[in-house]
Structure formats: structure tokens, C-alpha cells
Amino acid sequence: MSFAASVRHLQTLIMSFHPIIVVETVEEPRVQHLINKSTLDLQLPVYEWSIAQGLVRMEGNRYNRWKNEYAPPGASRPAVDENTADPIDALRHIQAIAHRAIYWFKDFSTHFDDPVVTRLFREVAQQFSHNQSTLLISGEQVSLSREIAHEAVYFDMPLPDRDELHKAIVDAVQALRGRIKVKLTPAEMRTLVHTTQGMTLNQTKKVIAYAALEDGHLNADDIGRVLERKMQIIRESGLLDYIPVEKNTAELGGFHGLKQWLAQARTGFSSQAQALNLTPPKGILIVGIQGCGKSLAAKTIAREWQMPLLKLDAGRLYDKYVGGSEKNFRQAVSLAEKMAPAVLWIDEIEKTMGGAQGADTDGGLSRRLFGSFLTWLQEKSQEVFVVATANDISQLPPELLRKGRFDEIFFVDLPDAEERATILSIHLQRHHQAPDQFNLVELVQATEGFSGAEIQQLIVSSLYQSIHQQCALDTALLVQSIKATVPLSVSRREDIQRLRCLATDRFVPVK
Incomplete structure (x- = not known):
């Protein structure tokens, strides 16, 4: 979903009398930008609340009705509504406000342990369901009580699209103006933007700034550095492992039907x-x-x-x-x-x-x-x-x-003779052994009933044995290791036969 589509989606939720909207994200600047864009056409004022500052009129929204008349000239900090840092005081305060508005509560779900807060929040939500005002709750993980959950709708905050990422890169470069030199063709810039996909805006700015400051240049060479950092970020998320094309060296023996x-x-x-x-x-x-x-x-x-x-x-x-x-x-x-x-x-x-x-x-x-x-x-x-x-x-x-x-x-069944020959050659070459120095016909016959993983492990264990014995790896040593191994096709013969019966005439063989 593009950012423009997200704006339209949020506007629709607000106009359709949803009193509670939940946004699970740590990117509060993006939430603020989204709210401001969404409320521009709706002509709604926006308030934001946090336990640290209380209820304030959000910056960047032209429809906030009041200004801090006592703020010094040039001050940009918004006016604070007095005595609203406490969750109960904040909810009672907005209950007394008659006009329509959007109220953005940051990290508020931790306060639902208090039954008074929960009850008062429900009353405000019921009031808002009639006048198109909205309580928007954000946080990394928002847990709602059952009493509140049925009134809430979750808004999926998508990761930044290409336009947002491009702007984040430009902003990072402008912030470093005079300290770095940018040498990117339009094609390289598109590649750099593509490389940052999957990262937050804040992560993108940090990665670009680090890559550029490392040598004072932002050029095509930095795409690889950004990719490395992206791999690390995705691993840190704990949900996915990321293998870029440049790091993928997989080779597959056989599987002609699948290929x-x-x-x-x-x-x-x-x-x-x-x-x-x-x-x-x-x-x-x-x-x-x-x-x-x-x-x-x-x-x-x-x-x-x-x-x-x-x-x-x-x-x-x-x-x-x-x-x-x-x-x-x-x-x-x-x-x-x-x-x-x-x-x-x-x-x-x-x-x-x-x-x-x-x-x-x-x-x-x-x-x-x-x-x-x-x-x-x-x-x-x-x-x-x-x-x-x-x-x-x-x-x-x-x-x-x-x-x-x-x-x-x-x-996928056990490899046949042709596939075992290919697997043996691949793993021998991977460990710097010339396949033509071995009797592959004998090895293929000896490994009948072995899986590809078992063949790989046989070569690895035989290489360790050759190092221990201070001799070169040869066919005899491999055959010795093969005879000492009980393959899965023997130890789990019944399970494999049952699997083959289930797969017959139901699935397509990979061979």
C-alpha cells in the first residue's frame, strides 16, 4: 500500500465513525505525517498525548484552533493543556471538549491495567462514535482489554514505499551537505532505493549517513554496504533470514522436472x-x-x-x-x-x-x-x-x-544414480577435490539409498579422517565411511515407504 493509499484508508476510518484506531509501529514521525496529511482535507484539529508532556496541539496542523500566546517569538513548541499528563486527567479533559478532533495517544495501552482508565476510555469512545472524533493509539505493541477491543480497528502501518525511501535518502544527504560528495547516476540511485526497501525511514537515514561518512562519498560502492546493514537489520527483527542474490551460492543436482x-x-x-x-x-x-x-x-x-x-x-x-x-x-x-x-x-x-x-x-x-x-x-x-x-x-x-x-x-524422493553422481561431484569440488580422481561409479553404487545431505556429510567426515590420518582423500576412504553409515532409508524404512505411498499419483516428482 502506497502512502497516498494509507492516507485515504485512515480518512475513511475516521469518517466512518470508528472511535478507536490502533497503529502498531515505532515510527512516530511517520504516524505524525500520516495524521497531518489525513486530517488536512477533513479540516480536523489534532492533539497528541504522552505521559511525559500531557495533551498538546500537534505541530504542522493548520486546523488547531488555539496557539500559545505566551510562547516567546520563534518558539515552535506547541502549547500544553495544563494538568493532562495523568491519563485520567487527559481523558476527562477531552470529554469536556465539544468540537470534533483527532486525539493521538502514544504508548497508552500500558495504562489499561487501571480499571478507572479503561472505564473512562470506553466512555470517551462511546461519545466519539457519534461525532466522528477519533482516539488513535500508537505503540510497538498495543494490547487492548476485551471491553475496548470490540470498539477498535487496527490500522496496518506499511513499511515505507519507494517514494518515501527516496526522500529519506535525499534528506540524509542534505543533512550532510558540505561533508560528503554524492556520485550516483539515476540508475544507481534507483538501485540504492531498491536496496533500502524493507527498512524504516529512520534506519534508512542512519545507514545512508554511515555509508557516506565512512569515506566521504556516496556512490555505487556504498550499495553493497547498505545491503550488508540491511541483512543485519532483518536478522535483528527476528522474523526472517535474508539472503541477497550476491550471497546465494546454492547448487542443485538433479531435479530436472522442477527446473x-x-x-x-x-x-x-x-x-x-x-x-x-x-x-x-x-x-x-x-x-x-x-x-x-x-x-x-x-x-x-x-x-x-x-x-x-x-x-x-x-x-x-x-x-x-x-x-x-x-x-x-x-x-x-x-x-x-x-x-x-x-x-x-x-x-x-x-x-x-x-x-x-x-x-x-x-x-x-x-x-x-x-x-x-x-x-x-x-x-x-x-x-x-x-x-x-x-x-x-x-x-x-x-x-x-x-x-x-x-x-x-x-x-522429492531419494536421489537416483545420476543425481547421486552430480551431488558427489558438487561437494567434492566444493572441498577442493577433483571428481575425476575418484571412482564415481563405485561411489554411486555404494551410496544407493543415501540422501543428498547424507552424501555431503560423508564427504565432510571423510575429509576430517584424511586430515587425521595425514593422507589424501580417495575412493577407498569414502567407501569405508559409506559402509559405516546407516542411512535414513534403512533406519526409517517404514516412514519413507508410507510417504511414497501418499505421494503416488498426488504430487509431481521433481525428477
Whole structure:
């Protein structure tokens, strides 16, 4: 959603008699800008409240009716309504104000532990539901009591769009005027703006300023520095792992069927497809045996399509607060949309949404996350290609497996002889071993029933053994390690056979 669309959305909420609007964000300057833009056409005065300063007329709004007549010339600090720092005093004060207005309360939800505050807040909200006045509450996490929640509507504050990010970069450069030199072509500037997508305005200004001050220049070389900082910021958010195209070195052996499908699906992002009113592909589900390349496939898709890879780990979504997990999911997919085009990898999706079939041991959380995911997958308009991976399809809700949810569902079996040869060559070369110095035919035969991950680990463990024995790695040493290993196909034979039976005639093989 663009900033202009956000303004229209907030205006609609105000005019449609919503007395309480909740905005969960730490970007208070953006909230202030949004409120000022939204109330300009509505001709409404705006007040803001915090425990530190009480109730004041918000700056930058021409429809605030009063000015501080006692302020010294040139002073820009707004007038404070006396004795309104206390939440109860502030609410009683605005109850007595007859005209329509917007009241922005910062970090107010912490005061709802007081029953008097809760009761008085409800009374004000009931009063406002008749005169189009609005209480807007902001904070990083806003928790409302049940008595208030039914009157409230949540406003999703989107991450900055490209226009906002461009302005933030320009503002940062202007603030450093005389101390840095800017050497960016229009194309490089567009790339820099694209690189900052997914960050807040404050983060963008800091990153740009740091990159420019480091050597006194802001040029194309700084795009890499900004990207590194962006990776760190996304990791710090705790919801997504970020792998840029430049850092993605994944190689996938085999999977010819999947690769052929992806080559065709990629045309869905082309201008020709848009001209025919075709929507880009939504995503794929990859199910199969552990260690056989599902995760590697997600990385390879992002690398082949030259898109950043965003990994959503199921465990990171869960929050101890009611509604916190759903909020984390909304934030994660919102971040993915802001970084589009991108590949969103949801690893082990059955752990996030597997409880949707029946068990309510988590209080229905899996059902709610499952519903949120299906709605987003169906309605998303941004070019975010979803790659979901699953080991245990028996835990997946049947609604997720029906045709139309994903563009295709693929099944990954143990690698065949040709794929094992490719996997052996890839990992030998990765560890600086020449594949032609080994008897690949013998190694391929010996590793029958081994997964790709098991083959990789065999090479790694054999290399450690060769270092310990002070000898070169050879075929005999690898075969020795192979014979000493019990693969998953043996230790979990029944589970693998059950998975194969479920996948037969239901999913498309990746080979």
C-alpha cells in the first residue's frame, strides 16, 4: 500500500465513525505525517498525548484552533493543556471538549491495567462514535482489554514505499551537505532505493549517513554496504533470514522436472504475461524425504531467478501474548512484500500450520495462522514467490494440498544414480577435490539409498579422517565411511515407504 493509499484508508476510518484506531509501529514521525496529511482535507484539529508532556496541539496542523500566546517569538513548541499528563486527567479533559478532533495517544495501552482508565476510555469512545472524533493509539505493541477491543480497528502501518525511501535518502544527504560528495547516476540511485526497501525511514537515514561518512562519498560502492546493514537489520527483527542474490551460492543436482517447471513459471513475471492480464506464479509446495534437497531447491530458485531469498522460520512466529503470533506473521509477509520481487521460503510449514486439522492444543493458533496464510497467498498482489517445504505431509491440513492453493506440489524422493553422481561431484569440488580422481561409479553404487545431505556429510567426515590420518582423500576412504553409515532409508524404512505411498499419483516428482 502506497502512502497516498494509507492516507485515504485512515480518512475513511475516521469518517466512518470508528472511535478507536490502533497503529502498531515505532515510527512516530511517520504516524505524525500520516495524521497531518489525513486530517488536512477533513479540516480536523489534532492533539497528541504522552505521559511525559500531557495533551498538546500537534505541530504542522493548520486546523488547531488555539496557539500559545505566551510562547516567546520563534518558539515552535506547541502549547500544553495544563494538568493532562495523568491519563485520567487527559481523558476527562477531552470529554469536556465539544468540537470534533483527532486525539493521538502514544504508548497508552500500558495504562489499561487501571480499571478507572479503561472505564473512562470506553466512555470517551462511546461519545466519539457519534461525532466522528477519533482516539488513535500508537505503540510497538498495543494490547487492548476485551471491553475496548470490540470498539477498535487496527490500522496496518506499511513499511515505507519507494517514494518515501527516496526522500529519506535525499534528506540524509542534505543533512550532510558540505561533508560528503554524492556520485550516483539515476540508475544507481534507483538501485540504492531498491536496496533500502524493507527498512524504516529512520534506519534508512542512519545507514545512508554511515555509508557516506565512512569515506566521504556516496556512490555505487556504498550499495553493497547498505545491503550488508540491511541483512543485519532483518536478522535483528527476528522474523526472517535474508539472503541477497550476491550471497546465494546454492547448487542443485538433479531435479530436472522442477527446473523445467520453474523455467516456464518464470515467464509469469514478464511484461508479456502482464500484457495478457496473467498474474505472476504464487508459489510451490515441496514435500519429501529429509535431506533430499528441499531447502536447497528454495535457495536455488532464488539464485536462478536473481531474487533475494527470505526464510521464515516457524518457531520465530510464536509469541506469548494473545494475537502476537498473528501480528508477527503479518509483519513477516509485509516485509516480504516490500522487498518484492523476492522468494519467501517457509521451512517445515507443517510445524506452523499442521495443527489446523483438528487439534486445538495450541488454543486454535495454528488454525488462525493457517487462515491468515491462505488469505494472504490468495490475495497477495506483490511479486513474492512462496516456496513452502514439508517433511511430514500427514500433518498438513487437506485445504493446503488441494489444487489452486499452490501453483504446483512437488515430491522429492531419494536421489537416483545420476543425481547421486552430480551431488558427489558438487561437494567434492566444493572441498577442493577433483571428481575425476575418484571412482564415481563405485561411489554411486555404494551410496544407493543415501540422501543428498547424507552424501555431503560423508564427504565432510571423510575429509576430517584424511586430515587425521595425514593422507589424501580417495575412493577407498569414502567407501569405508559409506559402509559405516546407516542411512535414513534403512533406519526409517517404514516412514519413507508410507510417504511414497501418499505421494503416488498426488504430487509431481521433481525428477
